[in-house]
Amino acid sequence: MVYLPHFLALNGHIQAFIYCWIELLQVKLRQPLKYDRELFKLSDGGTIALDWHIDNETGGGRPSMGGKRMPILALISGLSGGNDNLYLYSMIRMASAAGFKCVVINFRGASGVQLTSGLIYWMNLWQDLKEPIDYIHSKYCLLDGQKVRRIYAYGVSLGASLLVSYLQNESSKCPLDGACSFGAPYNLQDNVPYFKQNGFKFYDFSMGHFFYKSALEPKLQELSSYVEPEKLENFQRRLYQHRFSMMDMDQNAIIPFFGYQGTHGLNEYYRNTQAVGRLHLIKVPTLFLNAEDDPCYNPELYPYKEFEGASDHIVLAMTKRGGHCCHLSGGLWPVQWQPSVFMEFLEYIERIKVKGD
Structure with a gap:
């Protein structure tokens, strides 16, 4: 699948500028997605919101254990930690149309939820993904101890960094059936001067x-x-x-x-x-997507060699352009391109899993 940038998106800086305006006009002002909110208590006393997308097919939010058991896609935001970002909106629309039940795992204290412990969200709290994913898997994917639906995850920027850290720490114990990382940083420490x-x-x-x-x-x-x-x-x-x-x-x-x-x-x-040096620990099929002109990351720091020999479970997709979590394409009105790539990946895994059942 070839990425053709929007005709105005000449480099990563312009992509970021256009992205901000599209997000404001299309998502933040309109609020086109509706959610069914489920509050989840973390083990340290903190609280996060699980926002289940109310889709047209089922007319509801949280998954039902009866009828059609749609696979679940958990989405994790970037720095803002909420549910109203363009990169979530674009993915939810395409995933819902493909028959996935989408849920946004918000960060603690984000998206209108009060802090109920002495911690804020940041890159080291990968357990803030483990606990809600374990809960979703146990409550909505298992019936009498048997797996009846699959669960996938999609993380962006900070959310991708947390997702990758979670995949590495959980390794073969991870209940996810597949994962997508969009715009993740790999070598945080060495990237500081560039950023x-x-x-x-x-x-x-x-x-x-x-x-x-x-x-x-x-x-x-x-x-x-x-x-x-x-x-x-x-x-x-x-x-x-x-x-x-x-x-x-x-x-x-x-x-x-x-x-x-x-x-x-x-x-x-x-x-x-940070992800470098530990990519071999990931035991879940995972697609990474990054752009060489990402203005937030030094292109010399992408761990190409580590990806080559790290694991059969991971693949890195690189585009020359795309900016930081933008990848704008389309005609007059820019649209994001990455959902089509990730959905092709997830639907392929889902088909393989269904055949194996």
């Missing part, structure tokens, strides 16, 4: 300020009920000091908040969260 400087520091600045204003600052009051005052005050001060740089805020505020201190702690954090 901070590329685009005249625009991405580091804009993502940092966006994350601070939309996901961190509004939650500080809620954190005060669960975090010691001195720790929270230090966290708040560091966030404010570094709010105009995603990487500086990450290394000087967020990572220390999770208990990783000093240079040794920083190195340990990156060892525990």
Whole structure:
């Protein structure tokens, strides 16, 4: 399948600009998708929302154990952690049309859900995927101990990083039947200098300020009920000091908040969260899609050699253009291309699994 970029999308920077406007006009202002919300309690006391897409075929949200048992597709967002992103909307529309029951696994404290523990969402909390996926698999995919429907996952950017970390840590114990990673970073630590400087520091600045204003600052009051005052005050001060740089805020505020201190702690954090060096641990059929002109990732850091010999379960698809989680195509009105690639992959796996039943 060949990617033909939209005629206006000349490079990754322009893709990002067009994407933001399309997302605003088509998704955030219109809110075209309807969800049935199910709240899920994490083992540490935190709460996340499972948003089941209300599709036209069944007219409902949560899966039924009777009648047609549609395969489940769990979707995980990027930095914003919500359910109203273009890359989710595009995928849900195509997956629903193909007969998949879609559910967005929101991050803790995101999408209108209050914090109910002393943790915020970030790259090291892969268990925030394990617990809801285990729950969905147990409740909706098993009947009397027998598997009656399959479950897949699709993660984007930060969500893809968490998904890959989950796949690596769970390895052969993972209940997923297949997975899709869109725009995942692989070598987070070595990519920091590139991310901070590329685009005249625009991405580091804009993502940092966006994350601070939309996901961190509004939650500080809620954190005060669960975090010691001195720790929270230090966290708040560091966030404010570094709010105009995603990487500086990450290394000087967020990572220390999770208990990783000093240079040794920083190195340990990156060892525990980045994909490179551990791709061989993935035992679930997984398709990775990235673009060489992704303005958020150094093209020299893509682990091509590791993909070649890591595992028979993973495949990397690269396009020369596509930007960061954009891949805009189409005619006058841009549309995202990646859902067609991922759905071809998922439908192929589903057909193979059905034949094997």
